[in-house]
Amino acid sequence: MRDPFPPLPAGEGRGEGERSLRSRPVLYAAAAKTSENPQPFAAVFLRWVSVPKETNRITLEVSGLDADTLATLQSTNWPATNWPRLLSMFVEQSGAEPLPMSGAHRVEGGKLWFLPAFPLEPGLRYRAVFDAGQLPGAATPLAGRFTTTLTVPVRPERTTTTVTQIYPSADVLPENLLKFYIHFSAPMSRGNIYEHIRLLNEGNQAVELPFLELAEELWSADRMRLTLFIDPGRIKREVKPLEEIGPALQAGKRFTLVIGRGWKDADGNRLKETFKKRFFVGPPDRTPPDPQRWSYQAPPIRTRDPLAVDLAKPMDAALAVRMIHVVDSSGREVAGQALLTERERIWRFLPLQSWKSGHYTLVVETAIEDLAGNNIGKPFEVDLAESPTPRLEQKTVRLPFELR
Amino acid sequence: MKLKNLFTTTLALALLAGAVSAANWTAGMTEGKVALKSAGPITFGPEGILFVADTKAAAIIAIATGDTQAGAAKAFKIEGINQKIAALLGTAADQILLDDLAVNPVSHTAYFAITRGRGAGATPVLVRVKADGQPELVSLDKLKHARAELPDAPVEGVQGEGMKQSNPRQESITDLAFFQDRLLVAGLSNEEFSSALRAIPFPFQKVANGTSVEIYHGAHGKFETRSPIRTFVPFMVGDQPQLLAAYTCTPLVQFPLSDIKPAAKIKGKTIAELGNRNRPLDMIVYHRDGKDWLLLANNSRGVMKIATDHIAGADAITAPVGGGGTQGLKYETIESWKGIEQLDKLDDTNALVLRRAEGGALNLESLPLP
Numbered sequence: 001m002r003d004p005f006p007p008l009p010a011g012e013g014r015g016e017g018e019r020s021l022r023s024r025p026v027l028y029a030a031a032a033k034t035s036e037n038p039q040p041f042a043a044v045f046l047r048w049v050s051v052p053k054e055t056n057r058i059t060l061e062v063s064g065l066d067a068d069t070l071a072t073l074q075s076t077n078w079p080a081t082n083w084p085r086l087l088s089m090f091v092e093q094s095g096a097e098p099l100p101m102s103g104a105h106r107v108e109g110g111k112l113w114f115l116p117a118f119p120l121e122p123g124l125r126y127r128a129v130f131d132a133g134q135l136p137g138a139a140t141p142l143a144g145r146f147t148t149t150l151t152v153p154v155r156p157e158r159t160t161t162t163v164t165q166i167y168p169s170a171d172v173l174p175e176n177l178l179k180f181y182i183h184f185s186a187p188m189s190r191g192n193i194y195e196h197i198r199l200l201n202e203g204n205q206a207v208e209l210p211f212l213e214l215a216e217e218l219w220s221a222d223r224m225r226l227t228l229f230i231d232p233g234r235i236k237r238e239v240k241p242l243e244e245i246g247p248a249l250q251a252g253k254r255f256t257l258v259i260g261r262g263w264k265d266a267d268g269n270r271l272k273e274t275f276k277k278r279f280f281v282g283p284p285d286r287t288p289p290d291p292q293r294w295s296y297q298a299p300p301i302r303t304r305d306p307l308a309v310d311l312a313k314p315m316d317a318a319l320a321v322r323m324i325h326v327v328d329s330s331g332r333e334v335a336g337q338a339l340l341t342e343r344e345r346i347w348r349f350l351p352l353q354s355w356k357s358g359h360y361t362l363v364v365e366t367a368i369e370d371l372a373g374n375n376i377g378k379p380f381e382v383d384l385a386e387s388p389t390p391r392l393e394q395k396t397v398r399l400p401f402e403l404r
Numbered sequence: 405m406k407l408k409n410l411f412t413t414t415l416a417l418a419l420l421a422g423a424v425s426a427a428n429w430t431a432g433m434t435e436g437k438v439a440l441k442s443a444g445p446i447t448f449g450p451e452g453i454l455f456v457a458d459t460k461a462a463a464i465i466a467i468a469t470g471d472t473q474a475g476a477a478k479a480f481k482i483e484g485i486n487q488k489i490a491a492l493l494g495t496a497a498d499q500i501l502l503d504d505l506a507v508n509p510v511s512h513t514a515y516f517a518i519t520r521g522r523g524a525g526a527t528p529v530l531v532r533v534k535a536d537g538q539p540e541l542v543s544l545d546k547l548k549h550a551r552a553e554l555p556d557a558p559v560e561g562v563q564g565e566g567m568k569q570s571n572p573r574q575e576s577i578t579d580l581a582f583f584q585d586r587l588l589v590a591g592l593s594n595e596e597f598s599s600a601l602r603a604i605p606f607p608f609q610k611v612a613n614g615t616s617v618e619i620y621h622g623a624h625g626k627f628e629t630r631s632p633i634r635t636f637v638p639f640m641v642g643d644q645p646q647l648l649a650a651y652t653c654t655p656l657v658q659f660p661l662s663d664i665k666p667a668a669k670i671k672g673k674t675i676a677e678l679g680n681r682n683r684p685l686d687m688i689v690y691h692r693d694g695k696d697w698l699l700l701a702n703n704s705r706g707v708m709k710i711a712t713d714h715i716a717g718a719d720a721i722t723a724p725v726g727g728g729g730t731q732g733l734k735y736e737t738i739e740s741w742k743g744i745e746q747l748d749k750l751d752d753t754n755a756l757v758l759r760r761a762e763g764g765a766l767n768l769e770s771l772p773l774p
Contacts, residue, residue: 099539216577
């Protein structure tokens with residue numbers, strides 16, 4: 001492959017070597033007059049100009065071109081396809097043929113500008129090339145080629161982001177567990193996340209492909225919570241395990257979920273430390289949650305003490321917070337905040353206003369899930385022979401209670 | 405992803421059904437800057453209209469690319485396409501994600517949905533590959549476009565009056581396909597383990613009310629309820645439009661498109677168990693030797709070529725398929741197609757694939773359909 005940036009012959013203009021974006025906000029690289037031939041300029045200056053208040057945003061400025069040349073560049077006689085040959089920016093990468101960066105060329109204020117479409121990336125080296133030989137009216141294509149490079153400094157790494165919680169928080173999990181939620185202390189990066197997540201068995205060996213690896217990656221909008229589904233093809237079925245690789249989790253055994261510290265946060269920093277969640281696997285849970293078995297502890301009226309509801313077993317942390325509501329006798333939702341305690345078994349509700357005496361209803365969406373993905377009135381799997389149709393069609397279950 | 409319905413039978417049916425005439429596809433579109441928060445799966449509709457799933461905004465954007473000049477597909481191979489695209493975007497190859505690939509069936513030009521950057525400042529971009537094999541940025545500054553907000557988009561959670569809690573629920577879109585006059589969208593929540601399939605009429609109505617369905621399918625001897633759809637393809641079985649969907653644990657399920665109605669619960673028919681340790685990625689349908697074939701790319705084996713001529717009479721698989729085994733429609737594995745990460749149809753006789761070569765390079769290449 002031809003070297004796209006051949007060393008310039010002596011006497012031609014050349015940039016002043018590497019520049020640091022941060023050390024000098026406005027950078028300057030000059031090129032002297034280049035040849036004895038008549039040229040459409042006297043002296044051309046090529047420099048990097050940082051865009052104020054925008055991190056790593058830069059423009060390229062070419063000054064010193066005469067007015068006639070600039071007018072031609074602005075006219076319709078100058079085809080857009082000529083721009084990249086005249087003025088371009090490249091990422092320097094080894095082994096790859098350089099392609100000009102996408103961006104816009106503009107003539108403004110007596111100067112020629114290139115505005116890259118994207119900010120520059122920390123740690124990369126960029127090269128700007130202005131080829132005066134491509135100017136309209138240039139005497140010879142060898143008239144002068146000016147280049148200058150710029151290295152964007154790497155941000156110093158700050159490893160402060162941690163895994164703050166993994167749900168379910170219990171130490172004993174059902175064999176047919178459906179998902180984990182991993183919470184981080186700061187927004188995380190996207191892409192190839194599964195290489196940082198391992199499920200280890202008792203012998204400290206990684207379980208093969210235990211999770212549903214979705215390219216979409218199931219993040220919350222703030223990228224601080226990841227949902228990790230166990231591959232439904234790896235959840236042990238009632239009838240027969242999948243013999244080829246077997247279920248991911250097996251009752252009676254210990255496992256460790258490991259979140260590797262190589263995982264980078266949204267600022268590109270690795271995690272502060274590796275996080276491990278050790279747990280024991282119990283029998284599968286194929287019993288749908290049954291609100292008739294729930295019990296509650298009534299808070300005293302005229303206080304803002306929490307209403308506590310015992311859900312009879314640990315429930316899915318995200319859905320239990322979202323899908324249980326308190327409604328007063330007039331049907332209005334009571335304002336307050338829900339949280340889960342006791343390994344996601346107790347649902348607590350802190351009202352915004354003090355409780356009044358009267359009738360209330362706990363409204364529970366039937367789509368709520370336990371740890372194995374069973375819904376109210378509908379197990380995760382329905383046996384074809386036993387029940388060919390889904391059993392429960394209603395969207396909510398209502399549990400009335402009274403405060404006195 | 406793929407334009408999944410280029411069969412003469414399908415097109416004939418579309419005409420019979422009184423599908424929107426060609427001139428009206430851009431009706432109701434506005435010209436201006438296309439605002440994308442994210443770019444997930446993409447697929448082409450008619451006349452160079454590209455549908456982009458914007459998961460972050462819970463919306464689908466239809467973009468008239470203006471790429472409507474008919475062109476012939478050429479065989480090609482571009483090595484290190486990810487590096488070329490990274491250079492174009494002024495960044496390093498490990499700082500871009502190639503989220504999806506789609507071929508414009510009119511011009512046979514390849515389009516990529518790309519995310520530039522992996523952190524907070526990540527930017528969605530569209531890139532197309534020119535005839536000379538070089539990528540170019542698709543400018544979104546001034547294009548005709550229309551937007552459909554997803555009907556069940558997550559709203560800020562409200563616990564009673566005035567107590568707003570941020571709602572971390574989000575729905576990811578796993579696949580898109582255009583069929584006749586509808587855009588079919590498969591989605592997956594990051595909380596409930598459910599699969600929603602929507603049929604959104606196109607051109608989008610003022611308020612595009614899609615439909616949401618739950619899908620039931622038999623697998624593993626169970627009437628398994630809510631496994632998410634990974635990839636799907638509209639397909640004619642006789643004169644009935646059907647959807648063939650591949651699930652995460654690889655059963656192939658068939659159900660009639662006419663069943664996709666608001667709040668409907670569809671019971672699909674499992675027509676093939678393709679074995680486990682195997683995740684479906686992309687699916688296309690093509691015609692060869694007088695038959696329709698299904699090509700299914702997955703993450704662990706070569707692609708599977710599945711004969712569809714027995715679909716109409718296929719029995720539903722209801723008994724357990726043990727030993728990670730396979731059952732149902734016959735298929736052969738094309739071993740030479742290894743490392744396929746994205747798949748679309750380039751033309752009637754060629755596929756376009758994004759392929760991870762040994763050594764890690766990502767290549768974009770055309771391959772004759774098997």
